[in-house]
Amino acid sequence: MRRLGELEAEIMDRFWRWNRPATVREVVDDINLHRDVAYTTVTTVTSILFNKGYLTRARDGRIWRYKAVATREAYSAALMEDGLEASEDRPAALVQFVENLDDSEITALRKALRDVGRRAKQ
Template sequence: MRGFGQLEAEIMDRLWSWARPATVREIVDDLNLVRPVAYTTVNTVADILFRKGFLCRTKEGRAWVYAPVRSREAYTAEVMREVLGEAPDARAALALFVGGMDPQQAAALREVLDGPGAGGAR
């Protein structure tokens, strides 16, 4: 599940930041403000993201309207769990990860660990 390809990431980033469903045409028009990309290419990649389970879609007229299946935060948490699960020494990997946090990230982690539901909530 881990990483997205470049265009996959750009599509997901737009859909997450817009926080609303969008057509391929909307995505293409926005991407073309930064770099040229063909409608058919974006349509193919959106379909791939749908088949991989990252996007859901509904038909509006003749166009598909796409939306993320999960939030950016939920996706990030899933990737973090997956990577940590692959570490031969999860405790050491977690210690290195936490040790590399900036003060704001460490404070946010403390709040999460000390907050309601702490102690095993997933």
């Protein structure tokens, strides 16, 4: 999975935070609170995100309403998986990754491993 470009990430951030269908106009208006971006530019990039499978869309009269296909967390997990696949030694890559975690992240990782282990036993 390719990492999102700057504007792609900015657009996806809105869909992930809002967790609801939204129009290009809503996205443009929100981004324009912080910096200027053209409606046509956001329309183009949103269409690209749809074609890449990051967004779904449905007609609402004459406009499209877009919605994120997956969560931000699922996207992040896919990036991490791609990073592991780039390594010739996945266990060593995992060790390097874990060594960079802070205490709260290690606690969360331990909990996740316990939860996955419990589900696997069911």
